[in-house]
Amino acid sequence: MKFAYYPGCSARSTCAELNEATHRVAASLGLELVQLDTATCTGARELRAIDPLGFYILNVRILALAERERLPLMTICNTCTLNVLDAHATFLEDSDLAARINARLADEGLHYGGQTRISHFLWVLYEDIGEARLRMLVKRPLTGLTVAAFYGCHITRPPQRYKFVDSRNSIALERLAEILGCRPIDYSGRTECCGFHTAAHDERIAIKLTGAHIQAAKVNGANSMVTPCPLCHTVLDGFQREIEQDMGQKLGMPVLHLPQLVGLALGLSPEELRVDRHMVQFDPGTVIS
């Protein structure tokens, strides 16, 4: 299986460990990744609001780069995933806009025909690998991990348009955690928002929201968290010191990227998966006896 792979901005900067882990895990899963190095940012939440045309061009360009390779597109960031899904849907709905975008892309010799299949890494595991094969590939069941899944927003909402299950009924991460040998827990924050998208101008929202989520995970017995989104990870892990100061209590909750959790179960070493790059240290002793 071969994918055009779009890491996004976070996985090439603050969460570079996610990019490294994804490449290693993909190799273990038998996925061949063609990284789209010439792709730009998808515009986060900001560009789509203040410059819709610029937003659509950048995202359709990413889809066109994948289509040129004749490959489905794999993403590892929730917000990037929703952005390309939105751009793809609008491209198909609005033929005037589609023509305008393709006219601009023609300067680069690019053209989008609306054919690219978009899949987040989490969905690839279910739709391209399958549960049975994943179970076979697990070499190190992660029995020491009691894990709180943190879905994030943009691969579970908005409702209806992309046929997401009602976010409160999402089970994909917990089911995966079980396949990998972990014990998933239930807690109030699992499909809530981390507040990342206001953090660059005011961190207080993210600190307050995410503090409550980490605390709920801890109270319900989690010794680690896992998220499929590097933006959520930035708040859960990168802001945890500030969250602790705000709450006046130590949380010390290690947070893994989804490919790191999968990689640990597939037998890759914590060093290969760069868990040492996190702000809150993950204790390899919880998975390696």
Added chain:
Amino acid sequence: MVSDVLTPGEARQLGRLERHDTLEARNRRLAEGDAITMRVRRSDTARLAEFRIPYRKWMRVLDALNWVADNQAPDLAYRWFCGSKMCGTCAVRMNGREVLACWEAVEPDMTIEPLRNLPIIRDLMVDRGPFERKVEQLEPWLERSEAYSGFPEPLSHKQMKNASKALDCIGCMCCYSACPVIGLGDLTDFAGPAPLVQLGQTALDPRNDATKVAWSLALTGIFNCVSCYKCEEVCPASIPIVSQVIEPLKAKTAALVPDMAKHSNALRAVVAVRGYVDPSALVLKVHGLKALLNLRRALRLLFRGKINLLRTFLRRKTPASAAGARYLGREDVP
């Protein structure tokens, strides 16, 4: 052997069957005469009041509340009027989610609570005052500074696409209760989804006076919306609140009150130059030298290799940066 590899699109639906997430599945779980357990959060006691209710076919949460009021708790306070998804007065939380009591099928075991983020008057009745005062403050009406061009005024459905979605609002406050930023109280000046939808009905109408719209938008704190779509998820009128109300209002704010959109404009500028977001460059652009106040965190991030200042200050030309400049360059400013 049946393959367990899901088809494209199925992974995002995992949980639908397992959690009985369709009306048919929910209805199948109950038969005429079954006993439903309904716990209600009442304001005069810390404990949930528990009731057993005989199920009747097509029973709604409102029917269950009415049965309790008729048979077991005549003093139970709750609101409803039309009973048909129009008046927006009967919203409550059922098992943690905002629903209209008149439009939601009962579940075998359910906890009914009042909406969040509004003062409780009694039991399930909330005070809509904070919402109403905010809407009043925003003055969500049309003002015209110039004479009409004549009747009928040229107005296409495309121009009214977003405003018409906002006009579907029934003012039920489900979104206001679900909004995590409103849940933080006075931490921000965010107006919240429900007031923004009310404002969107006229602010997104192309006939409205731009100065008037700018004045209203300046009072919204709109860039404190975290884009979590929780408001959309609970909206009984299926209004795309984020994508067709809040984001178009953000676009108007960026054009009419640019100081409020400093962060968004900074991100656009960073992508236009680099093609991607360099977090350090973005923070410096948004906060300027004030970013240095958080020096300890910067050092921690630097120590872990989370930020790379060489990359920030010695930027290279790349195909991505060329694309950023090509598509977000000045000639493309909306």
